[in-house]
Amino acid sequence: MQRSLLSSGYGWGAVFFIFEKRNFVQTVFRILPLARMMILFWKGERLRMNKSSLRLVSFGLALMFALMPMAAIAEDQATPVVAAPAVQATTAAEAVTKLGVLKGDGQGVTESYLMKTTTRLQAAILLLRLIGKEQEALSYTGMVNFADAAKAGKASQPVLAYLKNHPEYGWGGTGTGNFEPSATVTSQQLYKVMLESLGYRSGTDFAYKDSLAFASEKGLFRAADATPFTNRDLAIALTETLQATPNGGTTTLLQGLIESKVISAENGKLLDGQRIDIHKTSDGASYLTDGKGMALYLFTKDMADLSTCQGACLTNWPVFYSEQLVIPEGMDAKDFGAVTRSDGAKQLTYQGWPLYYFLKDVKAGDVNGEGANSVWFLIKQPFYTIGLGTDAKLGNYLVDSSGVSLYYFDKDPMGKSVCEGDCLAKWPAFHADSVVIPKGLKAEDFGEITRTDGTKQTTFKGYPLYYFFQDAKRGDLKGQSVGEVWFVVNPAVFTGTTAGKTTPAPAAEKVTIEIKDYSFGPTLTVKAGTTIEFINRDEMKHNAVAEDGSFKTELLEMGQSATIKLDKPGTYDYYCDPHKSFMKGKIIVQ
Structure with missing residues (x-):
């Protein structure tokens, strides 16, 4: 029972660890309290225990002895952790709600409110609210008004009179002396007013019939095809107008409103950044762009290391970054994030994939980088359910939307999985409800089988696809070559499993x-x-x-x-x- 702690493997290991990692003087001062306690214990002056308890405490003290210097080392030599840059992504409706422009009905700005059609009077009031003229309009006492002002209700009649006498805000009525306050506004009417709010005059700078085309030239187009025009569409038009530069101006309308105290600088940050838009290729595929229509790409080599693109690569594929984003309605803000690259630059990510431009895309609509070297791809919408990762040794291989590796089992015959029970616990079946794939892959190569338990499993060229339970993150390839029967799927060279080639799968009844x-x-x-x-x-x-x-x-x-x-x-x-x-x-x- 009086056996020295130093005679045990734990004790010597602790001492050697300390002397290896710290200088002698620092170590002595750090371990003196522990040493004194241990001496008292071993002399039996303070504690009396049975043999099994003694062994347990001996192990515990030795472990404390060993871990104490680790804390000291971490304290002195800790590697600084670079926090991920903060990115705030918001939809247009969320942005104008926070700006106080959209206030909704009795329930606030709800989904049902956003789905309601926008009346001409409602659109006019929201514009006045946006530019800080709403209260002035509500208290207006001018008597000249539209012929049908009474249809708006008593509280809103001053607003119509204000608009009648302030044609510079774009609401001149229908040309018959009426305003038609309860009529649904059209995108053409709305964009004509937005252009007027930016200082462009109908009949002078553009013809009314060309309102939508002229507005598109000024970056106002995202709700142009809306029929009927809803409150959500109105929010979209309002935000893009705020981000536009007025006629003859040098700063955006938003910046002007901030300077005139109509909008606070803090709230203005909601729109002080990049837009994300969705465009279509000539064959109808949807993809993400920035607010100017420039395509965004992912790099399949950005797997374990998100800073793989360096040097000349970055010259050809500049990073995309903005602290603030306005994203299309229906997109999830949580899909957007940011990383700090190894060179210190910040870069936006989508579903974990860093985003890039392509140097040879010179105008909106260019997608010259699509499929480049089989490692650069557009950010398709909906996003890839099956994508590609790239490894220096393995080449391209199939991954899920988050970049997690997919495998095949060499014992599977075509059209069937023989991985069951404990096997399936370690190699979970992969299933995608729909197949969205990068350029170069063939949709007809993907299908699905129904497993014995009734669940579905996605196949490639007839062979089931799996995850590996030890792959915890994108870039992990811990399942590669396990048992010499599990492998990632390189779509360019995969021709089937050994079992599939030697033993034809029986036809299903x-x-x-x-x-x-x-x-x-x-x-x-x-x-x-x-x-x-x-x-x-x-x-x-x-x-x-x-x-x-x-x-x-x-x-x-x-x-x-x-x-x-x-x-x-x-x-x-x-x-x-x-x-x-x-x-x-x-x-x-x-």
């Missing part, structure tokens, strides 16, 4: 395609000889017609089904006859 929400679902991959059942879950009648004429079902009522059998390998594109323009499907027969 029956595969069901549920027709619902006017969709046949994702691409289906089956073996030759499979019976395929179509079941209609919609109230509308549907059928399935092969483009090459190989099969055609009857029109199915809700709940009815029809079956076909495909014996010949190949790709079968098909459609629903009554909804041919948009309702299409694909079956791949191996």
